[in-house]
Amino acid sequence: MIPAAFDYVAPTSLEDALAALAQAGDDAKVMAGGQSLLPILRMRLGAPETVVDLGRIEALRGVRDGGDHLAIGAMTPYSDVVADPLVAEHAGLLARAVETVADPQIRHRGTIGGALVHADPAGDVGAPVLALDATLVVVGPGGERTVPAAEFFRNLFETAVGDGELLTEIRVPKHTGWGSAYEKFVRVSHQWSIVGVAAAVRVDGGSIAEAKVGLTNMGSTPMRATAVEQALVGKDDSGLADACAAAAEGTSPPSDLNGDADYRRHLATVLTRRAVRSAMQ
Amino acid sequence: MTRITVSVDGVPYTDEVEPRTLLVHYLREVVGKVGTVVGCDTSNCGACTVHLDGRSVKSCNVLAVQADGHEVTTIEGLAVDGELHPMQAAFHENHALQCGYCTPGMIMQAVDLLTENPHPTEDEIRQGMEGNLCRCTGYHNIVKAVAAVAGSTSGEGSGAR
Ligand SMILES: Cc1cc2nc3c(=O)[nH]c(=O)nc-3n(C[C@H](O)[C@H](O)[C@H](O)COP(=O)(O)OP(=O)(O)OC[C@H]3O[C@@H](n4cnc5c(N)ncnc54)[C@H](O)[C@@H]3O)c2cc1C
Ligand code: FES
Ligand code: FES
Numbered sequence: 001m002i003p004a005a006f007d008y009v010a011p012t013s014l015e016d017a018l019a020a021l022a023q024a025g026d027d028a029k030v031m032a033g034g035q036s037l038l039p040i041l042r043m044r045l046g047a048p049e050t051v052v053d054l055g056r057i058e059a060l061r062g063v064r065d066g067g068d069h070l071a072i073g074a075m076t077p078y079s080d081v082v083a084d085p086l087v088a089e090h091a092g093l094l095a096r097a098v099e100t101v102a103d104p105q106i107r108h109r110g111t112i113g114g115a116l117v118h119a120d121p122a123g124d125v126g127a128p129v130l131a132l133d134a135t136l137v138v139v140g141p142g143g144e145r146t147v148p149a150a151e152f153f154r155n156l157f158e159t160a161v162g163d164g165e166l167l168t169e170i171r172v173p174k175h176t177g178w179g180s181a182y183e184k185f186v187r188v189s190h191q192w193s194i195v196g197v198a199a200a201v202r203v204d205g206g207s208i209a210e211a212k213v214g215l216t217n218m219g220s221t222p223m224r225a226t227a228v229e230q231a232l233v234g235k236d237d238s239g240l241a242d243a244c245a246a247a248a249e250g251t252s253p254p255s256d257l258n259g260d261a262d263y264r265r266h267l268a269t270v271l272t273r274r275a276v277r278s279a280m281q
Numbered sequence: 282m283t284r285i286t287v288s289v290d291g292v293p294y295t296d297e298v299e300p301r302t303l304l305v306h307y308l309r310e311v312v313g314k315v316g317t318v319v320g321c322d323t324s325n326c327g328a329c330t331v332h333l334d335g336r337s338v339k340s341c342n343v344l345a346v347q348a349d350g351h352e353v354t355t356i357e358g359l360a361v362d363g364e365l366h367p368m369q370a371a372f373h374e375n376h377a378l379q380c381g382y383c384t385p386g387m388i389m390q391a392v393d394l395l396t397e398n399p400h401p402t403e404d405e406i407r408q409g410m411e412g413n414l415c416r417c418t419g420y421h422n423i424v425k426a427v428a429a430v431a432g433s434t435s436g437e438g439s440g441a442r
Contacts, residue, residue, distance in 0.1 A: 001322050008300030008346055038342050103412025108336040189411040
């Protein structure tokens with residue numbers, strides 16, 4: 001399968017990329033790692049006139065210590081996020097989720113920014129980013145703005161990043177000393193989540209002082225299990241099952257060949273319990 | 282057309298390609314590296330795995346223009362002076378192939394795996410090979426071959442030469 005013909009631009013700076021996008025107009029498509037975009041182009045589900053490849057913009061790559069947060073460049077590949085010592089220390093939940101994405105080859109190419117803008121509801125990167133209360137930096141012709149993760153995901157495959165705009169950075173508040181786990185339920189290897197649960201907890205004296213729980217594929221966007229987060233406060237291991245029972249509250253999971261909505265609701269409660277228990281250890 | 286210069290198995294090539302050309306097609310049809318094969322054509326099977334700057338990628342899911350200025354290693358670049366790479370030899374000795382179609386990708390991924398993790402457990406080998414599908418062997422001997430190389434070499438970066 002070969003994509004339809006397109007013009008190709010590979011700018012080396014953010015300014016040049018924005019200019020290329022503005023010049024190419026409506027029929028331009030941004031390419032990050034290409035791990036979702038190229039399959040789409042090859043199946044001819046999309047046929048942009050121009051592809052603007054961000055792969056040569058070094059400034060968009062890497063993890064920086066921003067004081068109270070980590071600043072992760074949108075073009076940082078998954079495998080670099082997983083291996084990064086700052087991420088391990090301050091945002092472990094992100095590494096736990098990203099290491100479950102696809103397979104090693106795809107993790108060498110796919111980027112954290114590409115995954116977030118792609119916004120597949122079954123993708124594993126949105127839930128941890130949402131749970132960790134990250135802020136996303138979006139740059140366009142009108143300058144730079146920051147968008148809280150809670151306002152970033154709009155719908156299936158739709159985010160706050162508009163035409164002609166680029167996601168440049170993901171700012172993740174430091175969660176130093178938090179325990180974390182990502183529980184992903186799949187039928188076969190290297191596949192998308194049927195349901196995924198991202199949990200981070202701060203444990204104090206054997207019980208939970210603070211909890212953050214994000215859900216993958218329980219609706220058209222990643223979601224927070226707010227009721228569970230509140231119910232977990234003050235609980236120790238013996239209180240987990242009750243607190244996690246409300247994991248599917250307020251969700252609207254899809255029904256498909258992998259499972260119907262009720263099955264997914266059931267999975268969400270089981271996986272939340274497992275994720276929180278493992279995050280506490 | 283876009284002019285690209287890519288190092289393939291240590292030799293620089295400069296060619297004019299259409300931007301939509303997939304790296305795997307460039308390698309097979311322009312450079313002649315037919316050892317790298319297309320299996321699924323949907324980025325699932327891993328048969329087309331090569332190394333791009335030393336890291337494994339599925340070459341059916343990379344554009345040739347993305348490799349401009351970079352280094353590609355294919356299965357044809359592993360053996361030195363006719364002597365098999367230890368991973369190739371281990372696949373041979375452990376009967377880790379039947380039809381052989383998945384083998385180029387399996388070997389390239391196995392080499393990458395040991396570069397990142399020189400002493401994997403069996404579980405880590407299975408996880409590390411999860412992007413490569415084999416329709417013949419049942420994986421058992423593939424895992425054995427990778428374990429054999431991991432066990433027989435010592436020190437850092439045993440997967441790479
Ligand atoms: C076989 C296979 C299995 C997979 N399994 C999983 C899985 O288990 N879990 C999972 O989460 N994902 C999975 N994926 C998808 C993978 O995570 C993709 O890499 C990711 O969704 C896209 O990242 P990318 O960098 O490759 O982006 P691209 O494919 O290059 O781009 C994706 C989209 O985002 C836009 N875009 C990218 N970057 C920017 C930016 N900085 N600013 C504005 N727009 C941008 C592009 O225009 C495009 O529309 C799988 C993919 C494959 C092929
Ligand atoms: S042919 Fe590339 S992954 Fe199957
Ligand atoms: S040996 Fe035939 S597909 Fe693996």
